[in-house]
Amino acid sequence: MSQEIFAVLMIAALLWPLVLVLRQPLMTALTARGEVRFPLDSLWATAPLPALLLALLGADGSLSLSAWLLGGVWVLDEPRRVLLAFTALLWLLSGWYARGYLAGERDRANAGNGAAASRLARFALLWPLTLSGNLLLLVAEDIASFYLGFAVMTFAAYGLVIHSGTRDALIGGRAYLIMAVLGEGLILGGLLWSVGALGTLTLSGLREGLGNLEHGVWIGVLLWLGFGVKAGVAGLHIWLPLAHPVAPTPASAVLSGAMIKAGLVGWMATLPLGESAASAFADLGRAMLVVGLVGAIGAALLGVCQRHPKAVLAYSSVSQLGMLAALVGTGLLAPAMWPALAPAVVLFAAHHGLTKGVLFLGVGIGEHPPRLPAWLLALLLTLPALSLAGVLGSGLATKWAFKAALYEGDHSALVTWLSLAAVGTTLLMARTLWCQWQGEGQARRDGLVPLAAPMPLAWLLLVVSALTLPLWLPALGLAPAWPPREELFGLWWPVLLGVALALLVGWLTRGRPLRMAGRRLPAGDLWWPLSRGLSRLWVATGPWLVRLAAAKTAWVAWWVALEEAGISALDALGERETWLRRHAAVLMMLVAVGLALALLFSTA
């Protein structure tokens, strides 16, 4: 395929969502007053289509634009193609799903609810904008474009998180934004420092040079933590369980499936994985590994205490991203292993992206069950959960992919830990399904209207494409292997253990103590003590600030007083002068007399 077609596809992929963004205000302006238009029409849903085409049809290549920012370079290669494909697919189907999910808002807007109409318009505007940022950061090779995509995605997604405008949504949005801004700051620091030291403008230049840079490991730490905010590194993950449950379901799906992968993409693009690097980076890798595993297992423990299925799924994302972080850490620890590990990480990202997307969309399906037989619905909801736990489909292939790579590199201890995390994943999935089952029962009792056609259709398509991921990925150049029959038990035992545990816990407790734990461990865990502590700190510093302001005022007052004293001294001087002037004649006379007398006596 020629360079021109590649360039056209690339530019179309990035520009089309923006064109759709601009179309929204235009259409609003053209619509007659009083008439209400549903902004999420089918053209709107095509936003990720050119990007999907680019991933499917585009050959490896790059596009350079010298006028763009500091010099733009956009590249498509094998890992990028896989990431782009699953991202665009997830956005496409979630967008389609959103057309059904927000049909309720449309009806309210049609009924004359202005707030619903403006919420819809905002959603229609910010969805493609967020998408364009996400796509740009995937194809960007120059650092400025990458940071641009990252920032656009992060800040535009805020509007999606707080869509409903409820109190919980605002808290979730605040947690999201505060953490995002902190992350942006750390990333900016890391990028500026490394770019200044290396003098490079591209991500590959950064990755290759960082390993042997003086203080390089500190830059690595900044980048790890900065991207770690997005990728839910333990401790920085607090926004995930707060923001996910409150966002509209399709937005949660892309947030958890596609956007948090940006953190992973950032790590893979900037850290010196598979490069010869200073020994300090091995320590960084060890830290990533340990913190990743802590996140993987800790999030599972916290997640099973949650009551909202989307909060459980958010903790599951933290757990899965923890596993990915552990794998990336291994790549830093043992650079020789990275070439074997990298495809497994990309596969993991794609698998988790699509499967977690399906699970989130499934929550919406469970809340508004379509006219399907209950057993079929239950099966369709269970299959992705089993896939995420690693029993079948893409999950099985992914698990085998990194397990094989780790065994080859002789890291069997890590495999055990990851298996333990998989037990946690199984528990989380069991918990999700339990919550969903209860929610669905509630929904059926309430007799909610089954929702519009786009929702189940998009969900079904995503179920199929997620489960069959290993079958169609070879078309994009990444061919995952299926595990041999004798390895199956080794891959399945965590799930069996997890199911057994879940059944045991369920039988022992019948739900009650877990609910108690849920009250004691609210979603967002560390956020609450942190925000309470900070507000207490603020209250405590209040008097100090007042004292500081008083000191400043006193200082200014001192100067003003000094000036006034000076002025009054001048005034006094003036008065003396007046006195002098008034009595000038007498004084002169006195002086003259005095002089005459002095003269007289001196001669005498």
Place this chain on the structure above:
Amino acid sequence: MSGAFFPIATLSTSLVAAAIIFLLPEGALRARTVLNLAAAVLKIGLVAWMVRGLSQGQTYAVEFPVLEGLAFVLRADALGIMFAGLSSLLWLFTTIYAIGYLEDSPNRRRFFGFFSLCVASTLGISLAGNLFTFLIFYELLTLSTYPLVAHRGTPKALAAATLYLRFTLTAGLVLMIGMVALHTLAGDIRFGQREILAEFGPEQRGTLIAIFWVLIAGFGVKAGLVPLHGWLPRAMVAPAPVSALLHAVAVVKAGAFGIVRLVYDVYGAELSQALGLLTGLAVVASVTILYASLRALAQVELKRRLAFSTVSQVSYVILGIGLFGPLGTIAALSHLLHQGLMKITLFFCAGNYAEELGIHRIDELDGAGRRMPLTSLAFSVGALGMIGLPPLVGFLSKWYLGTGAVQAGMPWVIAVLVVSSLLNAAYFLPVLYRLWFCPGPDHGVGKWPEERHLGRFETSSWLLLPALATALFSVMAGLLAGLPFTPLEWATRVANLEYLP
């Protein structure tokens, strides 16, 4: 045509315009408008012509002796023309804005007359070829701005203007003492004759350092360096176009530009570095950046918050000067322009909110994005640029500052930049949140303080278009930074002149 024509012609466009405006009667509205706009457009044309000529290697200079060994010099060099370009471009937008803003208000003749005089002095500052000429226009700027700040005539405005005058006149005195000292030491130094001071022996180092800091103290008042910034937040009682001009082009920038001239064209970056002056500048700038950002957080009035933001952002220029090396210089020079574009947009928008809806406080902005979408969009562009997000110009400045800091061996500056970005986010994002996400009077919650319908669009087009134009400029100058004649490209050119022999 001779090289003497263009500098004089450019300077006299505004001077002649000022003179005619003072002669015209108060009611000659149309004539004054036409004259203002024609002069602004003509000046942009003249400056553009000089830009073109300079890039082809022509020189534009004129000089005549005033005293023995002291000359009045006007000269267009790459650095000066950059500043002249900024001021003439933004003058056009500010003039358009001011015409719309001051509709039906008294004393417009006085206002526009001094307005033109103020721009003439800014242009003189940018084209000045030595410290003496610089100082003349610098003082002229001080005097011609006073009536603008005091324009409203309210006690508050008069007090602010008096404060402004006290700060700037004393600073002018300090500046003159420093200049005279330098003159006695080294004679008349043309800008660019860096070798004169470089040849002084080590026994003069103490004197040179002392003179440098005296001059910095003089310039620092206008540049708003902490603790000399006190007048700036007070002066925002002036009408919006004046604030815009003060913060983006004229007064504050003149101070920063003076420091640029002092370091690069009088002392020279290498001598300043050898004397350890640059590190001191970087420290002063860092303190200013952080202190002013913290103060901005506590403000509840929109224009006051913007004023403290100016104090902080102008010090980015000073910080860039403090980073020895071409990257730091590029950062300083490009931010001189970038900050102007962004800050003028923000002040235009603040003025629009005040004029159309009577909004002065930040908590009154709830839901204004729905009532005034285009103004709010322009404001968002400016605010996000101040935070330093791509693709806006603020990001480029921050990028070069950060990389320049590493190049100069001062990586701690990156921490200052990151903290400043976080603080900027902390005081701008809540404003954007109120604009776009809070329900306001147009959603049926509360009512605007004082709503007027000034035009067919969301407000009068005279007010709307300049804000949109400068916002568009700050997006395009960032997005297409690689094109020739963008601020970044021109700054790179000037920096190369400084560092490459």
